[in-house]
Amino acid sequence: MSRKLCTVLLAGAASLVVATAVAQAAKPLVIGITTELGTIPGKAIANGATLAADQINASGGVDGRQIKLIIEDDHLSTTDAIRSFQRMVKQDHAVAVVGTFVSEVALALEPWAARLHEPYMITGAAANELSEYVHADYKARQYIFHAYLPAADLARAVCDASKQTLVDQFHMTTAVVMSEDAAWTKPLDAGYDKCLPTAGLKVLDNIRFAPNTTDFTPIYQKIEALHPNVIIDGWAHVGVQPTVQWAEQKVPIAMAGINAQAGSSVFWKATNGATEGVITGNTSAPGVAITPKTLPFTDAYQKKFGISPAYSAYSTYDAIYALKDAIERAKSTKPLPVVDQLAKTDMVGTQGQIAFEGPSDKFTHALKYGPKYVTGVAVQWQKGEQKCIWPLNLANAKPAFPSFVKLPAKS
Template identity: 30%
Template sequence: MALALGEGLTLADGKPIRIGIPTALQVQVGRDTIDAAQLAIDEINAAGGVLGRKLEFVAADETETPEAGINAIKKLTNSDKVDVLIGGYTSGVTLAQLPHISAAKTLYLGVGAASPAITAKVKQDYDNYKYIFRINPLNTKWLATFLVDYLVNFIAKEQGFKKIAIVGESAKWVQDLVPVLKSGARDGGIDVSLTELFDVNTSDFSPLFSKVRASGAQYLVVMLSHASSDVFVKQWSDAQVPLPIGGIDVKSQDGDFFSRVGGKALSETTQIGFMRVPLSPVTVPFWDAFVKRFNRKPVYTAGGTYDAIKAYAAAVARAKTTQVDAVIKELEKTNMPATGGQLVFDENHDVKYGQGFVTPMMVQWQQNGERVAATVAEEVAAEAAAAHVERQMKLPA
């Protein structure tokens, strides 16, 4: 069933509501998107569905290239006739997909791409891009704001590292993030001694590490998603680069990352959207259900997908129809507990950041592959600290 079939269409026909999932199926973020979708759908269907209709999904592999991403959207909207699109990973791919999503007049709830340009189109041209929402992750402006706070108030003030190097893959999300990060760090009294972006296919990082050493930096900020974090972290450890590392390392969020790199991620700290701490009433139950069913810890796209399906289902229930404009109006009113905090949208249909909304955390790989929360939202800081009282975060000298 497609949303384009007519404004008079209601839920009364009893046909399943179809969710289209465009994602990068060959990487962990894609696999977790699929599994979290199944988990959310099964929960909703077990409770009777949405106004008497079951939910189902169909996936399309967008890989990490714009051409494949566009083809995935066309398949899902034209051939599979989905009611809503939930997915995404690469910002460049999502940006290329937007005109095709708009032309199909199909809702899109993003759960993977961070570029602010994605949702900026909603305010710039509401009539054509009102279909676009971002559930997850925070956009790069807010990710940078969060990292600046971490660098200034923890790395510089508490750890005493006041000279940093910033390195990352040459991708749209990093290009958006780095200027905000540099400016904020410098305003906070931190010396940014090196900024270097590299090709995502880089396999030898020794020249980069030589530049980092020569810069005199005391702390290495990394921005990795599509590049090989496994290779990067192994080479960082093997080269005995005398700097602790931290930042955004998407593959380091994988539950098996520590074992994959033979323990060489020890002390790496990375931003993460949620862990098994009570960021909201949803967080811990979702985490436990995902681990029990799939025998692995979820990454950020899993939480975003679960939240997206629950938010969409709730909006359809309130609208009493899958008609797109009616559902958009209800989605815009969303105010619900989600895996990363309280889910509320701003005027750009972007997830709101900050206390009372969504706030990420920093986690560190420690001995035996244990991840420890280094920072959490203020309202759960005391509880998380109590849970980890015997394992205080310590960075190497």
């Protein structure tokens, strides 16, 4: 046997030993994703997590360990979600569970995160109750992070945007709030009622309607009789029908606020273009670089999935990265060290600077809101495209309204 071959064999055997050792150390790190795959925001949660995990794995994983995602569809059912949560914790030994944009499902999972001491990051649901729940008993419930803005902060973003666009640029003075009757819109409406007057918009009325409403004519007629300048909406379950009926009936009032479905890139086709001129709060807008991470993320997402990301894709993607950083800093996957480090998160995300509120804040462990952190953007549909009109330093278009909308005379 030649000496050379001998060396090669030895080296080969050695590398085999090393490789086995590495493989043993690098048992994959399981993260559970609970979501609703039949819906656009739910699918976006799964996509955002997949993209983050793929990127992290390609660049060496978390402390050398590859991430393994377990994505489960809860079909919007709390029973399924709880069962799947328990399974992820007990069977798959997930280090954390991430997901759901449905407040009802998130609220049902929270007690289980507390009981089973499992880090849980909610990445799409908006009800205030989610982070208030953590605040009420911090010690037991510190495992829960609301990695999205609570409804009260969403209202603040709408008010801030309305002040700088509708009031300052168009001299609007009056508004009617029109929200679907759902849990997440109660704090939203309360927030609107408080901050819209400060922003310079007098609230003439606050109309709540059943989420299964099909004919919006009575509501628009009632609003029109009050002659407001703008309708500030709070919609997530509905979106297509009120938008289409607004355009079809040529309701002469501008439309702004939160119209979650209008945040999706397919909304133009879904409404046959009726959404022209509609303004909605959103996490981001196409081509707008909120942080240096935003555009690389949207490009990679578009390339991988062929559609643009919905809001919950941003929050989930950021949550997975925050989790990775926390585990690396904690040098552990045990719940408490990970939670301690998650609470100290301060990183650049795709939505802005990512940090969580502390135990003394009413919205404990919710994303921090503000110009230094996350505010979201206001987008307006213009000729088939979502244009960013706020924050002003990021805007790539001026607001413009369809011809049937009557604007206040410019003084």
